[in-house]
Amino acid sequence: MATASSSKLSQNSIASQPHAWSFHDNVAALPFSFAIICLLSVFTLLYNKTSTGVYSSSARWNNVSFIVFQEPDWTLLHKCVEQYRTQNLRLLQTLSQGLDILLHNQELTNLDRITCRVQNRIDRLSKIFDQDQDILQRQLFVPFDTTYVLPDGEPTISTNAFPSRAVDHSYDDPHQVVAHIVRDWTAEGKQIRRQLYDWCLSKIDKPGLRILVPGAGMGRLAWELARNKHAWVEALESSVGMAAAAASILQRKQSGMIHPFSSDQFSNEVNSSHRYLRVQYPDVDDVEIFEGHLSYTVADFLSLNSVLGNNQSQLDAVVTCFFLDTATNVLEYIAMITKLLKPKGGMWVNVGPLQWHQKSLIRLSADELYSLIEEVGFKIMEWGVDVAPIEYRSSDKLVRSTHYDAYCPLRFVAVLD
Ligand SMILES: C[S@@+](CC[C@H](N)C(=O)[O-])C[C@H]1O[C@@H](n2cnc3c(N)ncnc32)[C@H](O)[C@@H]1O
Structure with missing residues (x-):
């Protein structure tokens, strides 16, 4: 909830990171009014105002801040990866059903090569799914640093x-x-x-x-x-x-x-x-x-x-x-x-x-x-x-x-x- 008269950073904010711009520099550098009606400047302004970044005149470093108005539902990320896992398991099951039919077939003979190929496909895909799920869980679908802007606090x-x-x-x-x-x-x-x-x-x-x-x-x-x-x-x-x-x-x-x-x-x-x-x-x-x-x-x-x-x-x-x-x-x-x-x-x-x-x-x-x-x-x-x-x-x-x-x-x- 917004309680303060200025916006706040969430607990996992990037406030401690150095920032190339100071609030006052931004004001001077931008060729337009800092009225609240300019949305972009609102975001940027709020971010800079709330960050405790150290201004360095020589720094060109410019990190990308991720701004939220409300705390994202982080549990969603985990749920999505779980869904992905379930969908991939279903794909493997489809392949396994095909493999079963090949193994138990009575209509055609000499199906060793194709049976082997389908088995390889299952093995290979199951490894790939594990690898991709791992990268999703460790890297892509993890909570990120947010700058928590509460516009109503302004x-x-x-x-x-x-x-x-x-x-x-x-x-x-x-x-x-x-x-x-x-x-x-x-x-x-x-x-x-x-x-x-x-x-x-x-x-x-x-x-x-x-x-x-x-x-x-x-x-x-x-x-x-x-x-x-x-x-x-x-x-x-x-x-x-x-x-x-x-x-x-x-x-x-x-x-x-x-x-x-x-x-x-x-x-x-x-x-x-x-x-x-x-x-x-x-x-x-x-x-x-x-x-x-x-x-x-x-x-x-x-x-x-x-x-x-x-x-x-x-x-x-x-x-x-x-x-x-x-x-x-x-x-x-x-x-x-x-x-x-x-x-x-x-x-x-x-x-x-x-x-x-x-x-x-x-x-x-x-x-x-x-x-x-x-x-x-x-x-x-x-x-x-x-x-x-x-x-x-x-x-x-x-x-x-x-x-x-x-x-x-x-x-x-x-x-x-
Ligand atoms: C078809 S994708 C295109 C993504 C990107 N522009 C591109 O060309 O690769 C549409 C994107 O719009 C986002 N989106 C859909 N409705 C939105 C909304 N009301 N507000 C913000 N983003 C939205 C979706 O989450 C998705 O990432």
Whole structure:
């Protein structure tokens, strides 16, 4: 509960770590007002105000802080890994049933080779599952250091009520998290990132912009905006599982190996050995950000309403990548984006499909979305749907599957007019 007049750090905060910025330096360095209406500065300001970091004028070190409004449900991480284990056991059981049929078959003879192959597959997969579960338990799905910001503790924020929304845990699933690690932090995901993230980056034409990336997943796009475009970036993500894995890479700077294809369905497989591929993460030597700034907030996008109250924020850009179609009510997302951006010139960059999630109430087509965005006050500067499909997880040259799964993303740039 918020009791003090200033925000607090949680017990597992990173307050003792040195920090390259002091509160006063931030005030001087930023070319905009520190009014509470600027969401990004709220987060950054609160963080710096509450940290007892030592200012060093020569330090360029800039760690990524993970911000929460409420203590995450850490037990969820354990539950998700347990679920993952159960699902993998089921996969092994499916294979064992097949092996039984082979061993007891009476219709065909000389099945030794295939029987042996299926047995090997079970042995190999069971080892791989153990290894991956171990890395999930020790590294990716563990509680991370949080900066606990209580916006209601700030005198200038009027509301302390966070709406209780139905929580969607589908992205907490370790299979999802591992798929996003491949997409964001491995060499196997590079081609996808260059097709999607490079395009977003190309829309940011000057340094120092304040950018929000909602639905940030494993954080690579937000990180690249901060690191390559020297922007002040807030990644925002509702999944604690995603955030935990992102913290492993961005906060604790850990690396490891995983087998992202091991739990794929036993359907459409082209070559049984393709599922054993092991990938290394991250694909970069260091994750330091030297000129820009990145922090990562673990919250529902729409809960920002509670932070802003009736105020208009002043962000330069909101970048949505494979996020818009996660909306239950896309009108709420668009209203939020409008509220976050500078009313004159705030830019919305979007790339992603319109694969409306199951819970979506309004399922607009691209042309309907165009009308809506224009109607609410954006000037559309660029608009188009890709002709060539882009895969989601990995785009290596292997033909893994007899089924092709990919998206032709809608890309647009819209500016508040
Ligand atoms: C399809 S994934 C895309 C992740 C990332 N942008 C990427 O391109 O790899 C959608 C992400 O949005 C997050 N998400 C969905 N609804 C959200 C919400 N209301 N607030 C914040 N994040 C949300 C999910 O947890 C998930 O990580």
